[in-house]
Amino acid sequence: MSLAEIRLDDKYRLATGHLYLTGTQALTRLPMLQHQRDQAQNLNTGCFISGYRGSPLGGLDKSLWEARDYLKQHAIHFQPGVNEELAATAVWGSQQTNLFPGARYDGVFAMWYGKGPGVDRAGDVFKHANAAGVSPKGGVLLLAGDDHGCKSSTLPHQSEHAFIAASIPVLNPANVQEILDYGIIGWELSRYSGCWVALKTIAENVDSSAVVEVDPLRVQTRIPEDFELPEDGVHIRWPDPPLAQEKRLNLYKIYAARAFARANNLNRVMLDSPNPRLGIITTGKSYLDVRQALDDLGLDEALCASVGLRVLKVGMSWPLEPVSVHEFAQGLDEILVVEEKRSIIEDQLTGQLYNWPVSKRPRVVGEFDEQGNSLLPNLSELTPAMIARVIAKRLAPIYTSDSIQARLAFLAAKEKALAARSYSTVRTPHYCSGCPAQHIHQGARGQPRLGRYRLSLHGAVDGPAHRDLYPDGRRGRQLDRPGAVHRHPAHVPEPRRRHLLPLRQPRGACGSGSRRQHHLQDSLQRCRGHDRRPAHRRRAARRPAQPADLPRGRQTHRSGKR
Template sequence: MSLAEIRLDDKYRLATGHLYLTGTQALTRLPMLQHQRDQARGLNTGGFISGYRGSPLGGLDKSLWEARDYLKQNAIHFQPGLNEELAATAVWGSQQTNLFPGARYDGVFAMWYGKGPGVDRAGDVFKHGNAAGVSPNGGVLLLAGDDHGCKSSTLPHQSEHAFIAASIPVLNPANVQEILDYGIIGWELSRYSGCWVALKTIAENVDSSAVVEVDPLRVQTCIPEDFELPEDGVHIRWPDPPLAQEKRLNLFKIYAARAFARANHLNRVMLDSPNPRLGIITTGKSYLDVRQALDDLGLDEALCAQVGLRVLKVGMSWPLEPVSVHEFARGLDEILVVEEKRSIIEDQLTGQLYNWPVDKRPRVVGEFDEQGRSLLPNLSELTPAMIARVIAKRLAPIYTSESILTRLAFLDAKEKALAARSYSTVRTPHYCSGCPHNTSTKVPEGSRASAGIGCHYMVQWMDRRTETFTQMGGEGVNWIGQAPFTDTPHMFQNLGDGTYFHSGSLAVRAAVAAGVNITFKILYNDAVAMTGGQPIDGELRVDQLSR
């Protein structure tokens, strides 16, 4: 059978072999694997999935709907959220099932999904849910869709800092196979530690495809033998005073997560040397970029070992497990941390090494060098070429060669060639032919409008006197802060019907309560068009909007 002939039932049936899956399909299959693992252990568990669409997870709900019969066979209930915050609250509720009589399952494992801005929106729920914990046979996995390069977002974003604020451990897969493996590890980690666990996803993984192993028992985890949990456990209970939750989280759950990471070798040395001098610590996509950079420099495993290079791949980027990191750092002159966006691992690493004797403590560089100069910028995305230059620079005191210099020159020439445009015509994106936005976003002469989240965001690039925008659900509320201080008497606000149902109705109520002069234009097309044309999560008719 060719890859193109693989049918839906081949992707989601009970199987222990290899399948060709996209990252989205892997995420769809993931909860089925968890249910099958539980069955093999004699556990009768159910699964619950909720969230809100947004790239790179924009097509996950469509994939889940496509596989609904297979989800049902595995006792998994998929209920899209009205918005990310409410979806997260429903996930929190799934962990409360076994606190009360009537539960039909031994536990409910749950999965939430949302784009980076949705992570921000759901922060209050994440803090409450993580503090409360999970059921012993449940567990919570949070899929965070991050857009480092701002390719389909209003801002570039990374979600780790939001999860850290909620004390939620973060797993960082590097490819499609690790989406499956780390997803399973995430639920096992959640059950052991009592924490909600985040799984960072990016377009490079979710939109890619690979042949992966789908055996439910492929991943084998173990319980740490060197960590003592509290007598009353770390799981959700009722009643549960807030200060008791804080104590359980800060004194036990976070450290249980670190112990689990150590016992299950989530941090692995991928390249080593008998006399290591330069170490590289990296995670997720950046690990693959590092390997590509080494290949671009002509540094194969044998040569890396010869020149003294050691590479550590971190599976759980927060909290950073210290024992494996200390073992990795021992004997090194310098550690280069390669991670995208703002520092996560580097900040933890410098703290963990601070108390080492100065003569044994390696230099740590990453976002900045030892002089405070930018080294690996926290802007947009890192590329293998950028990383190759930095590796060559940091390696130069102990090793360089004509081959490396020649390869760096080739990378420079290649990037210049790619940057040089071979065309002069630039086409500004516009609405699709027949889309009602073509006419609905026009405003009367002398008026102005504000944009919002959705396809109609593009109106800002057109000559339609539409300027500025808000976050999703804030459309029009910015006028409340302007109206008292301007001679402009009125403005229009574009608002998509999908956003109206998601959170925009509250913005309309806020404008009414403030008594400002504003006209909302509800752009009705009966779909959440920008992520793939999914239906609105509920019933919404034109006649209801006028009530």
Template sequence: MALAAVSLDDKYVLEKGCVYLTGTQALVRLPMMQRQRDVAAGLNTACFISGYRGSPLGGLDQALWSARRFVEKNSIHFQPAINEELGATAVWGSQQLNLFPGAKYDGVFAMWYAKGPGVDRSGDALKHGNAAGSSRYGGVLLLAGDDHTCKSSTLPHQSEYAFMDACIPVLNPSGVQEILDLGLYGWAMSRYSGCWIAFKTIAETVDSSASVDIGPGRIEIVAPDDFQMPPDGLNIRWPDQPLDQVYRLHKYKLYAALAFARVNRRDRIVIDSPRPRFGIVTTGKSYLDVRQALDDLGIDAAHAAEIGIRLYKVAMSWPLEREGIRRFAEGLEEILVVEEKRAVIENQFKEQLYNWRADVRPRVIGKFDENHHWILPSNGELTPARIARVIAERIARFYTSPRIAERLAFLEATERQLSNNIVPFYRTPYFCSGCPHNTSTKVPEGSRALAGIGCHYLAQFMDRSTATFTQMGGEGAPWIGQAPFTQTQHVFANLGDGTYTHSGILAIRAAVAAKVNITYKLLFNDAVAMTGGQPIDGGLTVPALTRQLAAEGVRRIAVVTDEPEKYPAGTEFAPGTKVRHRDDLDAIQRELREIPGVTAIVYDQTCAAEKRRRRKRGRFPDPAKRVFINDLVCEGCGDCSKTSNCVSVVPIETEFGRKREIDQSSCNKDYSCVEGFCPSFVTVHGGTLRKRSPGDLSETGLPALPDPPVPNLDEPYGILVTGVGGTGVVTIGALLGMAAHLEQKGCTVLDMTGLAQKGGAVYSHERIAEVPEQIHAVRLAAGKANLLLGCDLVVSASADALSKLQLGHSRAIVNNHETITGDFTRNPDLAFPAGEMQQSIAQATGTENAEFLDATRLATGLLGDSIASNLFMLGFAFQRGLVPLSSAAIERAITLNGVAVDFILQAFAWGRRLAVDRALVETRAAPATVP
């Protein structure tokens, strides 16, 4: 098959056809498309983007920076805010441009972004901005990143109600394609109605990838010709009185948005029936889940129409356009509303239908059925399996089939199996190797600490005498409410440098004003590690930070660092600031806890993950120093793990029992493990790790590797990739997605990470089909994984992974290397239940369909770095005939990616080679003998 001519720049430069991009990249392309539409309409506009990062929008700023040359070419100005409400206020200012002389553009359309809690804290700014309105050739799109299942948040959130309270219409895209389609529609609606427009984003849309149509003629937007617009319009103006703004909003602007929705028909009947009986209403992600549920029940569009099912897809979930509702509801006996979290659409449907005659008014159910039984709960996440059960039950009075009975029986059997088959051994997020928080979050005996927002939040789950947390920016403030009522005289509070800049400085100011005894530990790590290593907004330095703290009234300040020598005499610290080595942290903490009032420790050490990134790019010193453990001397006591809290100190089973070794592939050269003064440690200065010569990896003289027969694509093919955060699981998904795009197949990829980049579990869902229309939900439904590519045994044996497998249908290729979890740092005798986990997987697929190999050992032996193991696994699975793509497409995707191309190609090739000649690969991977 000839591969399509593709460039990585296509996602931003092509003007028609299909491009492959992530949801985040679609948000970057979106303002470019709006600018191009404006130019075609004869308008000279610009775009302003501001907001504050947070999952699932944690990588938007990095994507904008990466696309800088395309962004600037399209008159897009990106200014990240120090917090969400100030970003929203800046967006308000962009709409005021043409109220005053000097404007260089006809208007500025704006995009604001924030995680759900950022929507909450920005309520006042959003209300004021929406009341004031948008400009005629501007418009405002508000991206709200919601985390329905609390994967990477302190609480789950749903932003619709905050926007409803501010009278801001809400658009709810269902996938990457609709990010582009509804985004353009949102700006047009904002310009017409004068409203700011909310745009709901979740992980399933933003963290997914797909091939999408970017043709300029795809979206046709029209303005209503029957809406009674006031003579002075609905856009922002000055002067403008508050009561006039509220009158305009409630009398006209919301109804203008409804009229705009009515004529553009974004809410639409997707499946109709000549004899409709049962209606389903849904929006956003839930729409894809409903389509998947119907597919799982054997009900396609034609079959649904035949048996009387009508499906209504809502684009604007609030306020709901009523004429579309009425057209949909006519003739139905019952309507099921499927939406995540609290009811939004359901309540509006009931309100619209309330005055219908009882003999024609359909029953409306959603969160509860007519008997007030909870059928689609608001406290979690809806899945195709749950939705399928409800649909099957509701249509059972007029339709059933063997396929439905079979699917329901499978779901019940899966639940029974999982309840009995899960090994209670979990991979949870943990500090990275060499993380500063391994040391900085320790507290002296007799003290306790309060946790904060950031990676150091994880300290609560370790033996750190750290408990309770707050919202972002409230760190330490709970102590103000406790201190007067307890015999405890003092606490520590952890506060990250990003949070300090965002809003945390106010918490310190409040503690000073309250005169409580507290020591803030300002964890200065030189990067926002939680969301990918972005720089701290504003360029704060440690000396400047000490001066700010002193100006706020902090009584005593100490700087603790792993490199005190980088602060020579004369550095402009606040008067009285001490600079000490991190080895002295315990003594410094004991000293400061005895001082009345507010004190502070600035713990200065660069984020370990960021160090690693910078070293790869040659932008950070890479010491020619490595630490090893002589296992013949090691007594296996685990003191090195306890001292360093480092997950690169791993167990090694020997004939003399369990010992320790340093995983050189993951070690970030923090060296804190040496502080245990153990005689088994060996420090090598000036040496480097031995790598195999290119000749050892040469395939010269070896038989060519033929492409195996590929699986057919009569229906979408599902691949679930499981692994550990930071090891390249997401890379596999990106490569498979691009390879499918090169072959002009339909493909979606969903990366489920959450806190996983801190060493936790990662799941990547790939669905590949002949055409995009075959794919509905981006997440694999229960039993729908054709292949489990298990890059980590622990994650592969989890309930989330096993639920995607079906006996006799799914194949599993699993790396059975025993990669220890963070719990090992506290429990040196922790047993790794490898056999039990392998058995769980084999039981889920059938023994003959599960294959296990130590890919980490083999890939490290061949290529000198365990990071190669995941691509090695992909090569092995490919050669087994379990990936419905060609090797040419996968290799082209690797080349296009442009990162460590030769290394990754070698890993992929040697994985393939293992599938045909295990003895050869074992020989090549064997440790080199030292002369």
């Protein structure tokens, strides 16, 4: 019996199978699966991918470049953007391919990626493009990289509210397998409803890895039979007046998304009881935290069923599909909503249950309890231990035990031990060795921004504490002329780092390969002096400063004093 051939590129080479993938690799494999699905349906489709890197999607472009040969086999074109909004505009253009004669494909499905601040930046494009719609055989999936714990950002952020403002449905995967499954569902949902569809990503699922089932036909979607679309459809067209777009979006497309979620069972009861009393509704990463919390309390499936505990996992957090929620709420005394950051599901749930008879309407708690006291705070990230304490508290009127109390005491002791420092030394943060243009002169006002630039806020990095913050891509523009309103000197001149060209595929270490290839995130960061400045400007920068008493320019040249 011969051994099977195993290669590092099996994650892209093998058509089907159980493969070990990271979340980033799953996102790279995702458009290949969609193309395989289209081929199985005799559709001649292409794919367009664009965006701008940022954690937790900081390595997606590198992964796509590494898989370029496999992308080409599936008619997938990857072009990173100058910034997030221009990348979104290019994605919007991919949906207009079939509006004009000469298209080479039946449709182009597209994927955009960007960090949370990039979602904010591209908001105007998202609103216009989602109102216009997608190609019937195209579809758009938006990958939003969120940072709930502010681990690599200037502010903690979540993208759901920005997508809600643009009327874009939001899918919330919990793990690597669901990145693949929900990604396929997202494109199918986009084609059916005419909406752009968002896929929320966080470090917990993108940076994790797992053995997943890779099969283009693993997900079988169904078209709703109980929802009637307008006669002229919900897809992009030309001409298309703005008020017609608004009518199509508000009267049909959002409700088509809810009908699709119901037909494809995106909201699933994961734990049930014959006599339910307490219900838990959760989504994404918080679902895994809930399951861990139940395990920490010793509540297995059999015990949950006997004490009356029921759990609903929501796949599409906005818009919340109401039929499955109403069925879940039947007979419950209380519903606990577990979600990180500002409420999304809880606010929709209370509105959907508002008109229920008071005798049948369950209490809804989550961010706050029924007395208005904080229950699950919307600060930073939730932990299984925090959720376990809340579940035990809400479950106490129904069921408690010495085992639960002992486990709560163990969790409290563990958290206290982890919070206590076991060392006395403190390591001062510093920039990476050789990182150019990071030194801030003593007494100058620093310019920290995202990622490594936030180190200057610690106050002990290459100089004094730095007080200035600014949005990404707008360095030093808080006050266009600081001297006009402030007596202190202007900021230190900006280093030669600009955001003008898209990132390109790296070819080697710094200084090797073509000058047009850049290996750092800022595409024009200096590399052995090749910072894209014209030659005369580089020479001028190296030229010694002239004494202040000497005349300059043409007068100097004529007088022969140069």
